[in-house]
Amino acid sequence: MKRVAILISGGGSNMLSLLDSMAETGHPATPCLVASNDPNAGGLARAAARGVATAALDHKPFGKDRPAFEAELQKIIAAHAADIICLAGFMRVLTAGFVTPWSGRMLNIHPSLLPKYRGLHTHARALEAGDQEAGCTVHEVTPELDDGPILGQARVPVEADDTPETLAARVLVQEHVLYPAVLRRFASGDRTPVYLP
Numbered sequence: 708m709k710r711v712a713i714l715i716s717g718g719g720s721n722m723l724s725l726l727d728s729m730a731e732t733g734h735p736a737t738p739c740l741v742a743s744n745d746p747n748a749g750g751l752a753r754a755a756a757r758g759v760a761t762a763a764l765d766h767k768p769f770g771k772d773r774p775a776f777e778a779e780l781q782k783i784i785a786a787h788a789a790d791i792i793c794l795a796g797f798m799r800v801l802t803a804g805f806v807t808p809w810s811g812r813m814l815n816i817h818p819s820l821l822p823k824y825r826g827l828h829t830h831a832r833a834l835e836a837g838d839q840e841a842g843c844t845v846h847e848v849t850p851e852l853d854d855g856p857i858l859g860q861a862r863v864p865v866e867a868d869d870t871p872e873t874l875a876a877r878v879l880v881q882e883h884v885l886y887p888a889v890l891r892r893f894a895s896g897d898r899t900p901v902y903l904p
């Protein structure tokens with residue numbers, strides 16, 4: 708059974724979809740920790756209400772010292788004996804010093820069809836470009852931002868009257884399907900990408 712630490716920064720809807728999935732009979736992974744860099748992240752209370760260990764590590768007191776923040780985060784994750792890290796709306800960039808030791812064991816979900824639109828404001832950028840479809844990607848985390856081997860993608864159509872918000876909502880529905888599907892496969896040792904629909 709693989710132990711999964713989920714890192715969040717906000718409401719944690721993807722985190723909840725992962726917890727729901729891991730609660731299913733026969734799942735090859737179990738949650739060991741939900742941690743946030745924002746002590747006020749709504750997802751922390753949601754995870755605690757489901758009986759999952761939580762931790763808050765505010766990045767602000769560390770200022771620009773990312774390695775010091777990451778060393779503390781690593782200690783917390785190690786204390787919960789995680790085998791896999793899932794970034795789920797974790798909005799801090801992690802340096803190579805943190806990422807490299809977790810190579811092949813850390814996943815991220817990104818709200819675009821990578822390699823398009825790394826970084827922020829993905830939906831606004833897709834609309835500005837006149838894209839006919841959008842989507843989300845789960846990938847292995849490497850030191851390059853929103854890079855790394857793709858483990859799954861889900862596509863949605865762009866509608867003529869979409870705003871970044873309506874498109875984000877349509878993509879998020881698919882994120883909640885894709886991430887659990889990828890984690891289930893990944894935790895069982897299968898890295899074959901999942902393509903939805």
Ligand code: GAR
Pocket residue numbers: 715716717718719720721722795796797798816817818826843879882
């Ligand atoms: C999700 O849309 C996720 O793809 C995105 O943040 C949202 C978090 O929502 N992640 C990124 O933009 C990472 N760069 P959630 O807290 O409800 O899961």
